[in-house]
Every structure is written in structure tokens, then in C-alpha cells.
Amino acid sequence: MQPTIPQPIPQPIPQPGTYSADGAFAKYLKWGVIALVLLIDFYLVSVMYLQGEILFAILTLVVISSGIYVFANPKTYAWRYVYPGIMGMGIFILFPLICTIVIAFTNYSGTNQLAFERAVSVLSQQRYFSGEKYDFKLFAQADNQWQIEVTSAQGENYLSNDFRFGSETIALHLESAVSAQPAVPLKTVIANRNLLQQSRLVLPNGAELSMSSLRQFAQQSPRYQYNNENAELINLENGKRYKANNEIGFFQLIDNQGNWQAETLEPGYTVLTGWSNFIKIFSDEGIQKPFIQIFIWTILFSVLTVLFTVIIGMILACVVQWEPLRGKGVYRLLLILPYAVPAFISILIFKGLFNQSFGEINLILNQVFGIRPEWFNSPTLAKVMLVIVNTWLGYPYMMILCMGLLKAIPQDLYEASAMDGASTWQNFSKITVPLLIKPLTPLMIASFAFNFNNFVLIQLLTNGRPDMIGTSTPAGHTDLLVSYTYRIAFEGSGAQDFGLAAAIATIIFLLVGGLALLNLKATKLKLD
Incomplete structure (x- = not known):
């Protein structure tokens, strides 16, 4: 006889609309957790809003609320896998960009950082x-x-x-x-x-x-008593009256007829100023003149860097790929070393080499030609020094790219040109360069965009100096737009003008964004 196999006991099939105790508990627990998270979300948003941090309040509301919707709704199950990445891009890329653009339309600065209510509270506590x-x-x-x-x-x-x-x-x-x-x-x-x-x-x-x-x-x-009806502060010590001037974001002294006087109270408060920061860039001579000079120098610096690094990298790539050359591996290693050393170390080394009194470069020039160039005091020499150093730092990258691209050029072309009696220069100019330039074009555009914002080189080597004379904002002859923006925001002798710096940063974003679109077009990528 064959052994009997026990049959499974049939389980009752739950009817539609009926729930087990465990299912009901899980459902209530889920909605309880959602309600708790929403309460925390609304509490955080309320606190940020009351403190005047409206952008952060909106960000918190969007991130947490959308997260609850995605993870609690069965219909959006597929979005759970891409939600962290999308939120990461929004928080770390899109949100700072939006904040920068918003600040560009305000008077946000070292003296105007507070909301109106907070400024009144601080002044009332004096x-x-x-x-x-x-x-x-x-x-x-x-x-x-x-x-x-x-x-x-x-x-x-x-x-x-x-x-x-x-x-x-x-x-x-x-x-x-x-x-x-x-x-x-x-x-x-x-x-x-x-x-x-x-x-x-x-x-x-x-x-x-x-x-x-x-x-x-x-x-x-x-010291002050605030009158909410007419937005005035009365100085109880001397009787002076100060009224809120929403055009400049300060409580400003008024006379008995209500006319504005020069005196203002600090701290001020943040107000929307419209296009005033952008207009100031092109209308205030103390800002317009250095901005235009720095903009031209930024373009020139980026173009020269790309040009020299491509030329040197292409020539060296051809040399180290030359078949009769012995010890090619050693030469490749030595030429790639500048790319292997961290950039900030190389920059600091060059800063010592170009030292006007004790640097090795000036010692050699003095021994050979009897001259000691003032690399850090002359605007022209300082710019030449920056191009030299940046070319040194950038040519290995272009050389590596060209070495790889040279392998893709068919040797039949060189053999055919040799049969026609072409010289080495003709081979280089008629075959090598045209076939390398086309695939290098997107990389050259990317290199231009990188050097357009090469903050580290300027900050470590010259810090923008020598300084320009007669400017409204701190500016130097070797400043790029990015370092000029940094100096306006953090190194101003008076109030740190974050609004003006954000306006310049917005212009830089538009320029670099245009270069990115040009790069996409050059690589024939289409945006959906």
C-alpha cells in the first residue's frame, strides 16, 4: 500500500470588504505613522515660516509631503526607486539655484539679513x-x-x-x-x-x-518704542523718529515733516528690490568697469587655457606615439605626472617658484638676463603667470585624450600621404589635426566652462590681486567672475553684498548653462 498524503486544510477565502484583525491593525498603524509625519512636517514648516525662512519652509513641505504620497500610495509604487535621486537633485542642485536667483532680486547683505519682524524685535530689545x-x-x-x-x-x-x-x-x-x-x-x-x-x-x-x-x-x-500703525521707531533717549523705508530695507530717520534724512538704524531687513542689482552691475561705474574688465579677462583666460593645453597636449601625444622614439613609457609617465599631483599642491609650489624675491624662476632670470619680474604686482605679468600655471595643470588631460584618439586614426591615411611625398607637418596639419579636433570639440567646450569658474587657481595663487583702484566693490586684475563674486559676498570692507553677488552668480549660471547647451549640441545629443 502506498502511504496516504495528508491533504492541506482549506483556508477560508476572505470575502471582498472584510479584513482580518492583523490587516486592520496594520492599516491603522500605517495611517497613524502618516499622520504623525504630517504633523511634524507642518510643525517644521510653521516654525520656518514664522522665522522668515520661506524658501526652506516650501522645500520642507514639498520634500516630506511628496515622500508621504509616493511611499503611502500603491499607485506610485514605481516612483519609490527614483524618488531619493530626484529629491537629492532638487535639494542639492535645484534648491540652491533657486535661492541664488531669489537672493539676486533682494537687498540681502551683511546688514540686511533679518526679516522685518525680527529686525523690529532686535531693535526693540536695545x-x-x-x-x-x-x-x-x-x-x-x-x-x-x-x-x-x-x-x-x-x-x-x-x-x-x-x-x-x-x-x-x-x-x-x-x-x-x-x-x-x-x-x-x-x-x-x-x-x-x-x-x-x-x-x-x-x-x-x-x-x-x-x-x-x-x-x-x-x-x-x-531705547526704542515701535509704533505699529505707521511703522515707526521712536528713540526714547533723544526723541528721534525712524520710519521703515521698504525701498532700502532700513529704519531711516525722518524730520517733523516726514522727510527722509541720511541716518539709518542697523540691523536692516530684507526686501525685494527687483532688477536693481542687475541694473547696478551695468550702471554703477564703480561696478560696471571692473565687471566688464573681469568678464573680458575671464573669457580670455578660458580661451587661452583651452588653446594652449590642446596644442601642447596634441603635440606631446604625437611625440610619445612616435614609433622610432625609445623610452616612450618613461616620457609618458613624466608628462602625466602634473595630472597625478593634486592641483592645490602644484599651485602652492608655483606660488613659491614665482616669488619675486626668493623664487627660483626669478633667480634664474636674474642670473641669465639680469631681470626680476614682479609677477604678483604687475597686472599683465600676473595674468601671464596664471595662464602658464593653468596650462601646466591642464595639458596632461588633453594629452591623454589625444593619445587615445590617435589610435583611432587609420594608418592607411599616413601611408597614402607618404606615397604622395607629404612632409611631417603636412601629415600633422592635414590629417592629424582635423581628425582630432572634431571629437575634441565637446571636451574643449567642457574645459572652457571649467576654467570659466576656476576658483581654486585664483584663490590660491593670486587671490585676485593686484587690486583695482577706484572700485565700489573689492576687485582685482586677476579675478575671474567667480572669484569676483566671492569677494563681493565675503570680503567687502563694508556690508557683505550677497544680493549683488547672487546677481553676478546668476549671470555666470546663464553663461555656463549656454555653454552646456552648446556642448550638448556639439555632441549631437537631443533633449527630450
């Missing part, structure tokens, strides 16, 4: 010493406690109970005589100055005193 000044003495007590005694100009003495540093308010009571305890020396007061400045002494009449010097406390009062 105080001035408005009342009588009191001399004070500090006494050390047991268990790391202290006492403080203040004396008015009329000779009234007020003493506190024992307290520990960190107390925000310290009550004082009237004393009939000066304490006989020895006061701590001045060095102890200096050591605890920060803690004393955070403390408030409260007199019996309710007046508050704060530290005004190393030996005195004084009564403080708010």
Missing part, C-alpha cells in the same frame, strides 16, 4: 542707561555664594541676600550702614564680569539695575 548710577562691591560668602552691595550718589546703601551666579534677578534691601566685610579685588570682578552682566538687581521700589562698568550698576530703559 537698552540704554537712563537712571542713576550706583557703585557696587562684591563679597565672597561661604559655599560658593556671593553678596553684592550698591551705593547711590546720595549715600543710600542696598545689600542683597546670599546668591549664586546664574540668578537672573537679585533682590536688594536698604541697609543703614556700609558692610564691614572686605570686598573682593577687581580681578575677581573681571573674572565674573559675564555672569554679573547677566544679573539684574531689583531695588525696593521695583527699579532694575544692570552692570554698566566694572564698578557700577545703572538703571536701563528700552
Whole structure:
């Protein structure tokens, strides 16, 4: 007899519209988690919005809300695999670009970083010493406690109970005589100055005193009172009136007739200024002149770099590929070394070599020709130095490309030209160069775009110097547009003008974006 195989017990098939307990629990848990994440999302968005960070609030809302929709909806299951990549591009590429463009249309700067409400709050918190000044003495007590005694100009003495540093308010009571305890020396007061400045002494009449010097406390009062109806700040100390000027983003002094005066209050606040930053670039002579000069130099620098690196790289590639040449491997290794060494190390080495007093280049030139060029002081020589250094850094890349492309040229062409009696130069100019230029064109455009924004070379070698004279913004003869933008944003002697820097960065983006489209066209790629 064959053994009987036990049959599986049939399970009941759930009818449509019915759920098991486990399924219902999983469903409720899923929607509970979604609701919790949405609450956190709306809380973060609300906090950012109230602090004036509108762009970050929108970014947080879009990222989290779209993530919930993609991962919670069965219909968007396929999007779960590409969502992280899309959000990564949006957060790290698209969002900074949008922020830069938005800032270009504002007066955002070192003095105008706050929202209007935050600027009003900061100004309203300013105080001035408005009342009588009191001399004070500090006494050390047991268990790391202290006492403080203040004396008015009329000779009234007020003493506190024992307290520990960190107390925000310290009550004082009237004393009939000066304490006989020895006061701590001045060095102890200096050591605890920060803690004393955070403390408030409260007199019996309710007046508050704060530290005004190393030996005195004084009564403080708010300096400004804000009038919400007409957006004015009144200086309670001298009675001056300041009104919000939304064209410049400052509270500006007004006279009795309401006319604007020159005085403004800092910090200012951020306002939309429209196309003013872009207009300033082309209308303000102190900005227009250096911008045009730097723009022309940026184009010239990028073109010369590409031209020299291609010529040198192509010639060296032909040389090291020459069959009769012995030791080709050694030559290839030596010529590729500049590409293997990190660029910043090579730049710093060249900075030492071109040193005007002790550099090896000037020592050799002085011995041979009796000259010591001022590489870092002369605008022309500084630019020549940059082109030399950048050519040194870039030719190995072009040489490697040309070495690979030379392998693709049919040898039959050279054999046919040899039969016709062509010279080496004719072979190079009529066969090699035309067949290499076409595939090199997209790479040359990419190299041009890279050198257009070659910030590291400028920053490490010349830092944009020598400086231009008579400009409204910090600018140098060797600055590229990217380094010029950096100096406007972070190295200004006055307020750091992020709005103007963002406007120039937007122009750079349009130029580089145009080069990217040209590169796509050159490589015959079509955008869907």
C-alpha cells in the first residue's frame, strides 16, 4: 500500500470588504505613522515660516509631503526607486539655484539679513542707561555664594541676600550702614564680569539695575518704542523718529515733516528690490568697469587655457606615439605626472617658484638676463603667470585624450600621404589635426566652462590681486567672475553684498548653462 498524503486544510477565502484583525491593525498603524509625519512636517514648516525662512519652509513641505504620497500610495509604487535621486537633485542642485536667483532680486547683505519682524524685535530689545548710577562691591560668602552691595550718589546703601551666579534677578534691601566685610579685588570682578552682566538687581521700589562698568550698576530703559500703525521707531533717549523705508530695507530717520534724512538704524531687513542689482552691475561705474574688465579677462583666460593645453597636449601625444622614439613609457609617465599631483599642491609650489624675491624662476632670470619680474604686482605679468600655471595643470588631460584618439586614426591615411611625398607637418596639419579636433570639440567646450569658474587657481595663487583702484566693490586684475563674486559676498570692507553677488552668480549660471547647451549640441545629443 502506498502511504496516504495528508491533504492541506482549506483556508477560508476572505470575502471582498472584510479584513482580518492583523490587516486592520496594520492599516491603522500605517495611517497613524502618516499622520504623525504630517504633523511634524507642518510643525517644521510653521516654525520656518514664522522665522522668515520661506524658501526652506516650501522645500520642507514639498520634500516630506511628496515622500508621504509616493511611499503611502500603491499607485506610485514605481516612483519609490527614483524618488531619493530626484529629491537629492532638487535639494542639492535645484534648491540652491533657486535661492541664488531669489537672493539676486533682494537687498540681502551683511546688514540686511533679518526679516522685518525680527529686525523690529532686535531693535526693540536695545537698552540704554537712563537712571542713576550706583557703585557696587562684591563679597565672597561661604559655599560658593556671593553678596553684592550698591551705593547711590546720595549715600543710600542696598545689600542683597546670599546668591549664586546664574540668578537672573537679585533682590536688594536698604541697609543703614556700609558692610564691614572686605570686598573682593577687581580681578575677581573681571573674572565674573559675564555672569554679573547677566544679573539684574531689583531695588525696593521695583527699579532694575544692570552692570554698566566694572564698578557700577545703572538703571536701563528700552531705547526704542515701535509704533505699529505707521511703522515707526521712536528713540526714547533723544526723541528721534525712524520710519521703515521698504525701498532700502532700513529704519531711516525722518524730520517733523516726514522727510527722509541720511541716518539709518542697523540691523536692516530684507526686501525685494527687483532688477536693481542687475541694473547696478551695468550702471554703477564703480561696478560696471571692473565687471566688464573681469568678464573680458575671464573669457580670455578660458580661451587661452583651452588653446594652449590642446596644442601642447596634441603635440606631446604625437611625440610619445612616435614609433622610432625609445623610452616612450618613461616620457609618458613624466608628462602625466602634473595630472597625478593634486592641483592645490602644484599651485602652492608655483606660488613659491614665482616669488619675486626668493623664487627660483626669478633667480634664474636674474642670473641669465639680469631681470626680476614682479609677477604678483604687475597686472599683465600676473595674468601671464596664471595662464602658464593653468596650462601646466591642464595639458596632461588633453594629452591623454589625444593619445587615445590617435589610435583611432587609420594608418592607411599616413601611408597614402607618404606615397604622395607629404612632409611631417603636412601629415600633422592635414590629417592629424582635423581628425582630432572634431571629437575634441565637446571636451574643449567642457574645459572652457571649467576654467570659466576656476576658483581654486585664483584663490590660491593670486587671490585676485593686484587690486583695482577706484572700485565700489573689492576687485582685482586677476579675478575671474567667480572669484569676483566671492569677494563681493565675503570680503567687502563694508556690508557683505550677497544680493549683488547672487546677481553676478546668476549671470555666470546663464553663461555656463549656454555653454552646456552648446556642448550638448556639439555632441549631437537631443533633449527630450
